[in-house]
Amino acid sequence: MEIESIPKRKIKTTYDGFYVFLLMLLPALVIYVIFFLLPVIGSFGYSFTNFNGINMNYKFVGLRNYRMMITDPQFIQSLINTFVFSILVILIQNILGFLVAMLLHEKLKYGALYTALLFLPSLIPGVVVAYLWTYMYSMGGFFNTLLESVGLDQLVQPWLGQVNTAMYAVIIAHVWRFIGRASLLFTANLATIPSSMKEAAMIDGAGWWRRLTHIILPMMAPSFSVNVITSFMGSLKVFDIIYGMTDGGPAGVTETLGTYIIKLVRQGYNGYAAAGSVLLVICILIVNRSLVFGFGQWEKRV
């Protein structure tokens, strides 16, 4: 075959015709549709029934489950808890994470080592984090012993067993786990800010606060959006940590949507639980879309 006879026509992108790309798509599609998409859609369907998990003679009950949701105090409580949890987690994780990232960015010695070390907690399984922190919070555990040894005996308390401290205790454990990731992203973003901009601002006489608010923060839009979005969605779905630490107790103050739905399933209220999970999905979608939109607007203006 002579090289000169390369056809001038555009070579078709479907060489073997239809079938190759179909073949390539098929296995992934099959697994994905059967084990992901269909169940999610099915959940939606079951939420309109009174399925109890065993008896297949379930009936269509319309919006009854959703009406139950609105009047169920435990459900409302878990919904509120989930959002309180999420918002506090986002605030602490991202603000603290950003501050730490600024510190790391100052090119202090061993900065890279610290960044790597800070990332470790996110590699630990949720239940291990839960049990580790259960120990830390227990009577005679790490925190209480520490308080005793410095003479602050009156502060010794069962942090996880009390209604007014349990939620914060769990939040701290969760933030501990993921703050390294947030810092990592912020540090990476900080590194992309061209120093020429900062130097120009310094020459123009801008103090550090101005540099911070007018140059650095706007250019941090990408990492802020990713961090806030992923931490929000992740904390809405939280389950492992809470299950291992308090399982929703005491008195339901740490009950979140995830733990409550599982409790419902265990009790056989599968139709109702499905409605709960549909609500969870809707919450996630709404949060996701609004955050993506909001941050998109911010990034555009930058």
Add this chain to the structure above:
Amino acid sequence: MILDFRFSHSSPVKKVLYILFQIILIGYVIVIIYPILNLLLSSFKTTREIFTNPFSFPAEWRFSNYVKVWQKGGFDMYFVNSIVITAIAMALVLLFGSMAANGIARYNYKMKMVVYLLFLSGIVLPLKAAIIPLFLLIKNLHLTDNRLSLILIFAAMGLPSTVFILSGFMKTIPKELEYAARIDGCNDLVIFQKIVIPLSMPSITLVTIYNIVPIWNDFFFPLIFISTDSKKTLPLGVASFFGQYQIAWDLIFAALSIAIVPMIIVYLFMSRYFIKGMTAGAVKG
């Protein structure tokens, strides 16, 4: 840099700030890492020692804690289960994910956008919320209490993000390479094997790292689908161990330490890629 330090010729005030910041940073890192260190150290102590001397090194290094947990606690089984399930699930995700990404990124057909968006929607949807139909499905397939069910579920879980990331990278493979290969007579499968995959290795590494930790650490799905002790994964095994031996903190700590070691080892080897993977695509430029 906010304050733009040049240590040698900055004012004394800045030097003090510099040292202060260094101390704060070191202190912060110690505070964060300390629970893990404490865990590892305490796993060699006796239960009494853990509660009487939480801050000190163990008086004697009791490896027997680990032996007990590994043998009698059944952790050898849990460990193997986790390895097998994670490995096979990752293999499926990578193989099928790259095939699907290839089918989306490098071909043109009418349904392409539909398929792409279909996979994309999986990124926001939590599979956890579909637990009821999923459980029924597994039951109807007679896969209850079977590790294969976990493998399939984890594969389904990892596919959306994998397809998204890989198709993004595959789109950047220049068409000239493909044309040259076709002229040499290669068919699509060979092109995929010999050109697309090797060029996509960075993104494949990224995807591996991105998915391996959630799959290994997952607790939710094993909790629902596995009941026989011998088939449990590591996180689930830890949970049932904790439920059984709640007061034996020395054993618990040994168990927890075993649970965190694998991912830490993976991390140590791949820390460069981890960090690159976590930040890739999230930050422009």
